Amino acid sequence: MAKIRMTTPLVEMDGDEMTRILWKWIKEILLEPYVELNTEYYDLGLPEREKTKDQVTVDSAAATKKYGVAVKCATITPNAARMPEYNLSQMWKSPNGTIRAYLDGTVFRAPILVKGITPYIPSWTKPITIARHAYGDVYKNVEMVVPEGSKAELVMTDKDGNETREVIHTFNGTDGIIQGLHNLDKSIDGFARSCFNYALSTKQDVWFATKDTISKKYDHRFKDIFNEIFEAEYKEKFEKAGIEYFYTLIDDAVARVIRSEGGYIWACKNYDGDVMSDMVSTAFGSLAMMTSVLVSPDGIYEYEAAHGTVQRHYYKYLKGEETSTNSVATIFAWSGALRKRGELDGNDELMAFADKLEKATIATIEDGVMTGDLYLLSNLENKKKVNSREFLEEINLRLKELM
Ligand code: NAP
Ligand code: MG
16 A cells, blocks of 8 residues: 655654653554655754754744644653753753744643543533633733732823823722733734634634623723624634634633533633633543644644653653553644644545544544553443553554554
8 A cells, every 4th residue: 555645744843751752653653654754853852952952942833834734742841850860051941832932822722532431521522622822811910919008009101101090909907919910912812813713623613701791901802802803804704614603701601611512612811721721621531632732823733742741651661661651642643733734735645544543543442442541531341451552553453444
């Protein structure tokens, strides 16, 4: 059988620790036998970031902008413990943060559902994709502790030097606290576009919620910007695609999400997304089954797993011990990127391959063959735990059948 050709390259970002091992095996066992991989390779492993003074991360982001699609392996974000471990000259910033800032993108996280693993909310039969706005609000705040007897004011000075003031509070009889937040129209605008584009790309509704009844200027601004962009640029496209944009209050949204069957994109303000993504991923079962896609407002896609480098398993691997690390989210990062590459290039064969790879992966788990993390969660009766490499070989048995 001839291998599937790729006309345009895909940006490949390698990473660290256990996921770097899985990365190599996924390519060797599941991709290279079937696809003539055409990738522009960037090694984002920590040693290479140190060697290039992190230039490799910036270069990989620039290449992503050029080619439009990337797939990324999990990478170490250095902390104090990593400094001696990797003999680092600097505590390099998170590659994800650098790439996200470069592409000005929004991260969409979605669980992969399989039979035998029931979400804690059993009515959730379809994935809930969370989009978190990654700029501003409490994450870029200024705050103060206020002594009793103080008056706190909000002061804005415009470019001509005119001041607008408003009293926040006069602290009589008790100490207190204050906090200043901001956001930018441009950032909210980009967030809205990323959400609407991703909705069209995945044919799912978008839900968005704020507390605009209480926050009549700040949260209301989010509501208005989403609404204006939708009405002006996306309404007709959504109608054609048979999907909807739905706005409601955040507390109503939470209640509806719990009652829902899933199958939509939940666009969240920064804090809501931080909190709700942990709730949703826990309810769906395992971090190892969460995918993550960074989507820029101009339609550039970077696919990865939501989990980290699985350090504990890597140290076992280095000692020659057997590991049972779940590669599903990393496989789906590859299938997502290959499908998108195929879609952009009109390469039907490549898109069909991505579908088959996902189908074979899910079938393996549904046949009862799984890694240790899923073995603990699955309610299948004939389940069997396999090691990291056996799992990939089992997927390949099923993939071969589909090809
Ligand atoms: P982690 O790698 O996500 O792993 C935390 C724990 O979750 C693991 O020890 C394991 O539990 C379980 N787990 C996660 N993924 C799994 C998988 N695929 N298969 C089986 N079990 C899995 O998080 P971490 O240990 O906090 O972080 C390790 C490194 O990853 C850090 O250096 C961090 O900076 C980095 N990180 C990178 C990204 C990214 O690149 N996007 C994201 C998060 C963290 P058990 O040990 O109980 O089996
Ligand atoms: Mg969180």
